[in-house]
Amino acid sequence: MTIESSAQAFALRGVGKSFRYFKLEGLDLSLPLGQIMGLVGPNGAGKSTTIRLLMGLLAPEAGLIEVLGYPVPARIAEAKREVAFVADDMRLFGGATLAWHMQFMASIYAGWDQAYAVLLMRRFGLRAEQPVRSLSRGEHVKALLLLALARRPRLLILDEPTSGLDPVARQELLTELMEIVRDDSRSILFSSHNTMDVERISDQIAFLDRGRLVDVRDKETFLERWRRFQVDLPLECRLPALTDIVAESREGRLATLTTNHFQPTQVAAVEQAGGRVHEVQRMSLEEIFVASVMRNRGEQLS
Amino acid sequence: MHSSYIISQTDPRPLYLQVKEQIRHRIAVGELKPGDEIPSIRALAADIRVSVITIKRTYLELEREGVIQTRQGRGSFVADNVRLGDSLKEQELDSHLQAAVRAAALLNLTEEQLAERLRAISRDIKTEKP
Amino acid sequence: MNRSVFWLLVRKDLYLLRVLSIAGVVIGLLALFLMFFGKVAYAVGGVLYLTANIASALMLAMASLLGERKEQTRLFALSLPISGQQYDLAKLVATQLTYFIPWLIMTVLALGMVALRPTIPAGYLVFTILLQGSFLTLFCVFVATLFVLTSEFAGGLAILVVNVMFTLFMIMLSQPANSGPLNTSHIVWTPFAKMTLAVEVLMTILSIIFALIAISRRRDHL
Numbered sequence: 001m002t003i004e005s006s007a008q009a010f011a012l013r014g015v016g017k018s019f020r021y022f023k024l025e026g027l028d029l030s031l032p033l034g035q036i037m038g039l040v041g042p043n044g045a046g047k048s049t050t051i052r053l054l055m056g057l058l059a060p061e062a063g064l065i066e067v068l069g070y071p072v073p074a075r076i077a078e079a080k081r082e083v084a085f086v087a088d089d090m091r092l093f094g095g096a097t098l099a100w101h102m103q104f105m106a107s108i109y110a111g112w113d114q115a116y117a118v119l120l121m122r123r124f125g126l127r128a129e130q131p132v133r134s135l136s137r138g139e140h141v142k143a144l145l146l147l148a149l150a151r152r153p154r155l156l157i158l159d160e161p162t163s164g165l166d167p168v169a170r171q172e173l174l175t176e177l178m179e180i181v182r183d184d185s186r187s188i189l190f191s192s193h194n195t196m197d198v199e200r201i202s203d204q205i206a207f208l209d210r211g212r213l214v215d216v217r218d219k220e221t222f223l224e225r226w227r228r229f230q231v232d233l234p235l236e237c238r239l240p241a242l243t244d245i246v247a248e249s250r251e252g253r254l255a256t257l258t259t260n261h262f263q264p265t266q267v268a269a270v271e272q273a274g275g276r277v278h279e280v281q282r283m284s285l286e287e288i289f290v291a292s293v294m295r296n297r298g299e300q301l302s
Numbered sequence: 303m304h305s306s307y308i309i310s311q312t313d314p315r316p317l318y319l320q321v322k323e324q325i326r327h328r329i330a331v332g333e334l335k336p337g338d339e340i341p342s343i344r345a346l347a348a349d350i351r352v353s354v355i356t357i358k359r360t361y362l363e364l365e366r367e368g369v370i371q372t373r374q375g376r377g378s379f380v381a382d383n384v385r386l387g388d389s390l391k392e393q394e395l396d397s398h399l400q401a402a403v404r405a406a407a408l409l410n411l412t413e414e415q416l417a418e419r420l421r422a423i424s425r426d427i428k429t430e431k432p
Numbered sequence: 433m434n435r436s437v438f439w440l441l442v443r444k445d446l447y448l449l450r451v452l453s454i455a456g457v458v459i460g461l462l463a464l465f466l467m468f469f470g471k472v473a474y475a476v477g478g479v480l481y482l483t484a485n486i487a488s489a490l491m492l493a494m495a496s497l498l499g500e501r502k503e504q505t506r507l508f509a510l511s512l513p514i515s516g517q518q519y520d521l522a523k524l525v526a527t528q529l530t531y532f533i534p535w536l537i538m539t540v541l542a543l544g545m546v547a548l549r550p551t552i553p554a555g556y557l558v559f560t561i562l563l564q565g566s567f568l569t570l571f572c573v574f575v576a577t578l579f580v581l582t583s584e585f586a587g588g589l590a591i592l593v594v595n596v597m598f599t600l601f602m603i604m605l606s607q608p609a610n611s612g613p614l615n616t617s618h619i620v621w622t623p624f625a626k627m628t629l630a631v632e633v634l635m636t637i638l639s640i641i642f643a644l645i646a647i648s649r650r651r652d653h654l
Contacts, residue, residue: 036353052654057510059651073515080513090511091504095448104444108437108512144508178348196311203355220359223316232408278404282316 008066009033009155009187010054015063017049024049024211027063031204034184036177038198038219039191040289041208047191048087050208051159054189055085068155081109084148087159091140092132098143099128102150109151117150123172137164149176156180158190162197170194174201199223199285207292214296219285226288227262229270230279231255237274242266246295258283258291307350317352321360326369329380338380340370437514438522445526449496456488457534464545485538486598489531489571490591496527497578498587507654516653524579524643531571539564555614558625559605565632566601569639570594576639580646601628 011030018024024046031037041047052058054067056076065072070079092101098121106112121128124142126135135143141164148156156177162170178201180186192198198205199219206216215222233239233255239248244261255275259266267277283291307324309317328334340346343361347354361378364370372378406416446453463484466477500506500523510519542564546556577590604624605611613620 034354055511056516057507057653077513077515077518080511085511087507089504090507092508093444093448093505104440108440174351178351181354182344182348184344200311200317201351201353203353218355219353220318220355276404278408282314 007033009035009068010189011064011066012050012053013064015050015053015060015065017053017058017061022046022049022211024053027213029206029213029216031187031189033187034181035203036181036188036190036201037204037206038202039189039206039208040193040195040198040285041191042293044210045208046211047208048159051085051087051157051189051191054157055080055083082111082154083157084151084153084155085157085159086141086144086148086161088141088161088163089159090144092143092147094131094133096132097128098126098130098132098135101132101143101147102128105147105151111152113150113152116152117146120146120149120176124169138166138169141165142169145173145176149180152186154186156186156188156190158188158192160192161190162192162194170197177201195284195286195289205285207289209293209296210300212296214292222285222288223282225259225261226283226291227259228281228283228287229255229257229259229267229277230281231257231270231275231277233273233275239275240269240273242269246291260288260292260295309350309352318356318359318363321346321350321352321357322364325360325364329369334380336380336382340378340380342377437512438518441509441512441514441519441522442526442529445496445523446530449492449526449530452488452492452495453530453534456484456492457537459484459488460534460538461541464542482602485567486570486595488534489567490574490594492531493527493571493575493578494587496530497523497575497582501582510653516650517647519653520579520647520650521644524575524647527575528572528640532568535564535568535571553615553617554619555616557619558621559611559614562605562625562628562632565629566598569632569636570598572636572639573597576643576646579643604628 009031012027013030015027016023016025022044027046027050029050039047039050049058053060053065054072056065056073056079059073067076067079068082070076072079092098096104102114102117106114124139124146126139126143126146130139132140132143141161145158145161148158161173165173174197177188177190180188190198202219204216205219205222207214231239231254233250233253235253239250239255239257242257242259244259244263244266245257246260247256247258249256257266257270262280267280270277307321309320309324311317313320315323325334325340334340341349343357344354346352347357361370361372365372368381368383370378371381402416402420406419411419460481463477463481466480467474468477500509510516512519514522539560542560543557546552546554546560574590574594577593578587581590610622610624613622613625
């Protein structure tokens with residue numbers, strides 16, 4: 001228990017940061033304790049920037065940042081005692097072994113669980129005496145994850161954790177990540193291109209594109225609200241104007257409508273206009289994401 | 303610790319529904335009996351590697367359907383007087399039938415023709431069974 | 433609490449750079465040793481000594497300051513429970529120590545050699561002090577430059593500048609007016625010698641201050 005009590009794993013309010021060719025603006029994002037948030041976005045959307053802002057590695061130009069109740073970057077050193085961070089472009093010290101790193105971490109973090117570290121080492125197929133320099137890319141990522149997980153951190157922040165991991169290692173990582181949620185005071189933030197993993201284990205999902213937060217809500221709501229209608233429509237009929245339609249396309253007698261807020265009244269409206277809704281499809285997270293981004297970009301242009 | 307729940311992301315059914323049906327199935331075959339304790343939401347989420355929010359939804363719906371009961375601070379249990387919600391099974395059957403009716407309409411089949419097809423398929427399925 | 437992580441990082445750098453540190457001392461010793469075996473060996477040893485000292489200074493600074501950036505271990509170090517400023521400070525301290533300790537050893541040995549060998553005029557003590565001082569000064573200036581400008585290009589530029597400065601120093605030192613007093617058996621602090629020493633001390637202190645200013649002003653650590 002820390003002195004700071006906070007009901008949130010982290011909070012960004014009105015955060016902005018600009019670079020020469022990129023600008024992150026008006027970012028409002030937070031995560032309650034005990035939950036997992038998946039951050040999804042194209043390359044260059046600002047996921048890594050957001051994560052680095054949370055870790056105090058970049059100073060915000062606007063807005064406030066808090067991690068586990070600690071203001072960042074003011075008290076980032078204290079926050080980092082309980083936050084573990086792994087990024088896909090991070091590397092361990094080449095001139096040392098994995099054992100050296102484990103000892104290094106154990107001497108820094110009170111919560112270091114040596115038994116768990118050894119277990120993870122076996123599960124990930126790593127050897128303690130292995131020099132870091134000799135590790136393959138995938139093994140290096142596994143080593144970084146091992147060092148982060150064995151600390152039993154209250155908040156785990158991962159930037160593309162599964163890149164470079166073989167399918168078996170990926171499943172092992174998901175298993176270890178889900179072990180964390182047994183404890184309702186521990187939280188995870190991870191950014192990933194692997195939308196299937198995000199869809200499976202996230203409680204909250206945030207979409208980023210071109211420096212802006214496109215959408216954020218809990219996973220079940222996302223999956224329940226988005227639908228695609230396959231409509232059969234006589235050539236002379238026109239599709240009705242409906243609210244909450246994000247995308248619309250027509251090829252002769254076939255039309256497809258994408259909605260981000262499904263209501264049965266929409267189906268009724270289409271049928272009243274002379275169409276027949278022959279299928280209402282659920283959408284995968286990836287499809288929802290792509291549709292959201294396309295709509296956001298369309299709005300940005302107009 | 304891996305549970306024997308089979309959850310597939312390539313299954314068209316949403317995750318919460320798969321979990322729900324697996325729990326109901328366990329009750330139906332007697333693997334879970336009335337009064338038996340079921341894992342806490344977080345424990346099940348970790349066991350089958352599905353998000354907590356999904357398991358929360360599952361348990362909420364199962365409770366609403368009278369399949370399970372959650373006692374504050376004591377955990378979740380299979381309801382003592384569990385009915386597997388025949389009404390829900392009937393609802394499911396109805397939605398399948400609705401789809402069949404719509405498909406038949408596309409082929410311009412009459413009700414009698416649809417019924418005949420139903421009988422034929424029913425016969426085929428019965429004869430397929432070993 | 434953060435103090436211990438700070439010193440852990442410093443020790444980590446000293447550990448990882450130990451090979452370079454030790455190599456510098458070993459080669460320097462070898463060079464000094466060579467200088468006793470006749471005129472040619474003396475010249476060769478002399479050049480080797482100078483090269484070893486300058487090269488180890490530059491290589492240590494670059495390995496310490498730029499190596500982590502290049503090898504992406506910087507991000508790992510920054511994930512530890514310290515502020516970005518503490519990380520930079522630990523880097524500065526480690527870099528200085530990793531050179532200072534071998535430098536101190538070499539200086540003591542060189543001065544000892546001059547003092548104890550009867551064949552070397554006592555005046556050379558002044559020369560040795562100024563020479564060793566120049567190594568330390570140039571090292572500190574180089575480190576400060578890398579702290580203020582963090583690119584590899586800046587590193588290359590700084591190397592050029594340091595080499596030029598050192599060459600100028602040696603040229604000035606070899607002027608008859610300046611090198612004459614060195615050959616006497618008395619320790620003579622000429623105005624030139626005093627001024628050189630003063631400049632060395634001043635530049636060393638200023639460069640450390642500049643590095644500290646750069647550290648305190650940095651807000652983005654990537």
